[in-house]
Amino acid sequence: MSEVTTVVLVGVGGQGTILAGDVIAKVAVAEGHDVKLSEVHGMAQRGGSVDTVVRFGEKVHAPIIDTGVADHLIAFEITEAARKLQYLSKTGRLVVNSRTIQPLPVLTGAVGPAQGVEAELQYEGAVFIDAEALACEAGSPRSANVVLLGAASYGLPFAEQTWRDIIAARVPPKTVEDNLRAFELGRAACAKGVCDL
Amino acid sequence: MTRSLMSGNEAVARGAWESGVSVGVGYPGTPSTEVLENLSKYDDVNCQWAPNEKVAAEVGAGVSYGGKRALVTMKHVGLNVAADPLFTLSYIGVGGGYVLLVADDPGMHSSQNEQDSRNYAAFAKVPMLEPSDSQEMLAFTRAAFDISEQFDTPVLIRSTTRISHSKSLVEVGERRVAAPVEFKQQPGKWVMMPANARARRVDLAARLERLSAFSNECDLNRIEMRDPGLGIVCSGIVYEYVREALPEASILKIGMVNPLPEALIAEFASKVERLAVVEELDPYLTSRLKALGIKLVETGLSAIGELSPGLIARAFGAEPAELRDAINDLPPRPPLLCPGCPHRGVYWALGKLKAVVTGDIGCYTLGALPPLSAMDTCVCMGASVGMAHGLGMTGATEGRPVVGVIGDSTFAHSGITGVLDMVYNGAEGTIVILDNRTTAMTGHQGNPVSGKTLVGDPAPALDLVALCTALGVRSVRTVDPLDMTATLAALTEETERDGLSVIIAKSPCALIVRSDADPVAIDEELCTRCGVCVRLGCPAIMKLQTGQPVIDTAICVGCGQCVQVCRYNAIVTVGPACDFGGGLK
Numbered sequence: 001m002s003e004v005t006t007v008v009l010v011g012v013g014g015q016g017t018i019l020a021g022d023v024i025a026k027v028a029v030a031e032g033h034d035v036k037l038s039e040v041h042g043m044a045q046r047g048g049s050v051d052t053v054v055r056f057g058e059k060v061h062a063p064i065i066d067t068g069v070a071d072h073l074i075a076f077e078i079t080e081a082a083r084k085l086q087y088l089s090k091t092g093r094l095v096v097n098s099r100t101i102q103p104l105p106v107l108t109g110a111v112g113p114a115q116g117v118e119a120e121l122q123y124e125g126a127v128f129i130d131a132e133a134l135a136c137e138a139g140s141p142r143s144a145n146v147v148l149l150g151a152a153s154y155g156l157p158f159a160e161q162t163w164r165d166i167i168a169a170r171v172p173p174k175t176v177e178d179n180l181r182a183f184e185l186g187r188a189a190c191a192k193g194v195c196d197l
Numbered sequence: 198m199t200r201s202l203m204s205g206n207e208a209v210a211r212g213a214w215e216s217g218v219s220v221g222v223g224y225p226g227t228p229s230t231e232v233l234e235n236l237s238k239y240d241d242v243n244c245q246w247a248p249n250e251k252v253a254a255e256v257g258a259g260v261s262y263g264g265k266r267a268l269v270t271m272k273h274v275g276l277n278v279a280a281d282p283l284f285t286l287s288y289i290g291v292g293g294g295y296v297l298l299v300a301d302d303p304g305m306h307s308s309q310n311e312q313d314s315r316n317y318a319a320f321a322k323v324p325m326l327e328p329s330d331s332q333e334m335l336a337f338t339r340a341a342f343d344i345s346e347q348f349d350t351p352v353l354i355r356s357t358t359r360i361s362h363s364k365s366l367v368e369v370g371e372r373r374v375a376a377p378v379e380f381k382q383q384p385g386k387w388v389m390m391p392a393n394a395r396a397r398r399v400d401l402a403a404r405l406e407r408l409s410a411f412s413n414e415c416d417l418n419r420i421e422m423r424d425p426g427l428g429i430v431c432s433g434i435v436y437e438y439v440r441e442a443l444p445e446a447s448i449l450k451i452g453m454v455n456p457l458p459e460a461l462i463a464e465f466a467s468k469v470e471r472l473a474v475v476e477e478l479d480p481y482l483t484s485r486l487k488a489l490g491i492k493l494v495e496t497g498l499s500a501i502g503e504l505s506p507g508l509i510a511r512a513f514g515a516e517p518a519e520l521r522d523a524i525n526d527l528p529p530r531p532p533l534l535c536p537g538c539p540h541r542g543v544y545w546a547l548g549k550l551k552a553v554v555t556g557d558i559g560c561y562t563l564g565a566l567p568p569l570s571a572m573d574t575c576v577c578m579g580a581s582v583g584m585a586h587g588l589g590m591t592g593a594t595e596g597r598p599v600v601g602v603i604g605d606s607t608f609a610h611s612g613i614t615g616v617l618d619m620v621y622n623g624a625e626g627t628i629v630i631l632d633n634r635t636t637a638m639t640g641h642q643g644n645p646v647s648g649k650t651l652v653g654d655p656a657p658a659l660d661l662v663a664l665c666t667a668l669g670v671r672s673v674r675t676v677d678p679l680d681m682t683a684t685l686a687a688l689t690e691e692t693e694r695d696g697l698s699v700i701i702a703k704s705p706c707a708l709i710v711r712s713d714a715d716p717v718a719i720d721e722e723l724c725t726r727c728g729v730c731v732r733l734g735c736p737a738i739m740k741l742q743t744g745q746p747v748i749d750t751a752i753c754v755g756c757g758q759c760v761q762v763c764r765y766n767a768i769v770t771v772g773p774a775c776d777f778g779g780g781l782k
Binding site: 012013022025026029034035036037038039040041043045046047048049060061062063064065066067068069079080082083085086088089090102103104105106107108109110111112113114115117120121124 | 200201202227228230306307330358359362363364365366434437438440441503505506507508517518519520521523524526527528529530531532533534535560563566567568638640728731732734736738739740742744
């Protein structure tokens with residue numbers, strides 16, 4: 001089997017994992033790879049647990065993966081990072097947005113919130129990024145998903161300029177500057193996070 | 198030629214456009230919806246949502262009769278609705294090319310069942326193509342139109358979630374508009390009354406013979422010889438999984454799943470030592486190969502749910518990948534009704550009345566989940582109405598009112614005849630039409646009630662009050678579901694009334710009309726922690742572990758539903774900002 005790299009983006013429906021997956025896929029295409037991307041639409045998008053899978057390499061067959069296969073797991077939310085952790089291979093890279101979105105059964109008190117998840121993810125080698133804070137620093141609170149793209153980009157074999165070009169083409173024209181700043185902050189934060197380990 | 202990244206659904210749209218399609222028609226349904234939305238972006242194609250899939254299939258038939266090419270789209274359960282015209286259109290054949298795209302949902306990501314539409318092709322006696330990726334979605338769509346006109350038959354294309362909603366690289370072609378087939382009145386072909394149908398039935402058998410020969414020769418089916426020790430027969434997305442899981446295996450890739458290329462199958466079987474079928478859902482290929490007397494290796498793969506490369510690799514002896522330890526005891530994350538969703542008020546009122554609620558298909562099905570737990574049935578589009586009638590006749594609910602709940606698009610799809618039935622047969626009961634002015638779950642498509650066409654142009658909006666009155670419903674009234682008191686009062690009155698009543702709970706989806714109201718907050722001095730606001734199931738309201746509810750002002754849209762249910766006036770419009778990270782803006 002030729003080498004295929006798999007990135008899995010997980011989060012909560014409405015968080016922007018689909019847009020982020022689309023950007024990664026387009027960057028991989030621009031860099032000359034075969035690419036497949038798989039999304040979930042429909043009911044889960046209403047605040048449910050969602051994942052987007054991006055795979056690239058010389059030739060990619062399956063758009064989805066099994067557990068233990070992902071090279072990169074980019075989690076937009078902590079509980080979802082824990083829920084989907086087993087997708088990540090033993091040597092894979094884990095980036096987690098340090099933010100919890102409590103699911104409805106927790107909000108209503110039907111079940112308790114997850115306990116100790118951050119420590120367990122830390123043990124699994126997670127690099128935590130505060131995407132919302134960095135997005136605000138970049139000038140646009142809505143660019144948290146682009147901060148996470150920046151974090152994802154740090155471990156992916158693509159030229160920084162390609163990322164910048166694709167992002168600039170993908171986001172609304174008025175927000176290009178903010179989004180590129182958000183991308184840089186995410187990328188830098190991830191570099192720092194990795195160095196800190 | 199540069200290649201671009203396209204979803205399977207985008208690629209079908211491109212293929213239809215390149216084929217010179219004249220009309221695209223369907224009903225929204227995950228995972229098929231984006232085909233027509235993308236097709237409508239091309240020039241020279243008229244794209245329309247029909248009220249349901251049966252109508253869509255019939256509109257397509259009229260286009261074909263008129264000599265133009267038609268693409269009809271739906272999800273798998275939609276084909277049940279469209280089956281009636283399909284089973285006779287196969288006798289008639291076509292004028293202009295007629296292609297019906299059906300998208301199955303193995304694993305039920307967004308569906309009530311996971312039926313395998315390949316069975317329909319054999320049952321309805323029509324050819325079916327099954328692409329494996331976006332490039333094939335485009336190419337097979339073009340091939341389907343050609344086959345349709347060459348063999349005088351409707352053609353089905355079967356997709357699944359992982360093809361429709363995955364993206365891969367596609368090389369596009371040019372549009373070529375074939376000369377329209379001449380419009381001819383041919384009663385012997387188009388009027389299926391017994392004498393004509395008997396003749397067409399014989400023609401149909403002969404056509405299937407010709408299609409069988411074509412299936413053996415066409416490039417839609419192909420043998421890929423690698424190691425002759427193991428041969429796999431597969432189709433659709435499973436082909437991609439097999440390529441990844443068993444890179445050395447020889448493959449018979451079936452692109453035309455009806456009629457099957459029987460000679461090619463026999464040839465492949467003779468070339469390999471061990472032969473297995475790998476397929477998702479029903480044993481469609483397996484049973485046919487066995488009927489041909491071909492010996493198969495059993496894989497032990499389940500007919501339930503989706504396959505994956507790993508499942509297939511393990512079925513053929515591979516060790517599973519080494520896994521990290523699972524992190525357990527995580528709270529589940531079911532999908533939910535958005536902050537400000539107008540359905541919430543109706544479900545709260547139905548809970549107050551202890552109603553037995555027959556439900557239907559849409560976002561509002563989520564009202565069945567805790568804490569609202571306000572729906573007792575969900576079967577198929579429109580079933581809420583007929584089931585309310587049937588349940589009412591049994592008297593089994595012991596004084597609890599029976600209420601059918603149905604969305605606006607679902608009502609237009611197949612709720613109207615149910616209400617007609619209730620009127621005709623003197624039914625008791627109450628039907629609530631949750632009119633949120635859109636087809637929300639599939640991504641806010643227009644419908645006959647919303648008064649918006651597929652491309653967003655204004656259309657006459659169905660007057661639900663006038664319609665229900667005309668059907669003979671004595672009591673028809675409209676209520677604003679964000680007004681909890683009025684909604685409860687209307688439901689109380691109508692469920693206590695003898696006879697049939699219809700309540701139209703009319704308020705736009707919270708995602709299509711942005712509220713300009715201020716978020717609200719809880720005054721903890723006044724709050725008694727009774728929990729009534731929490732039981733609305735709003736993601737902006739959280740019960741802290743102390744029992745104190747708080748409101749996430751970052752996502753609260755100020756709909757005021759919780760304000761109305763609070764008996765202590767503790768929910769106020771001016772309060773401390775609080776962001777606990779509900780996150781669903």
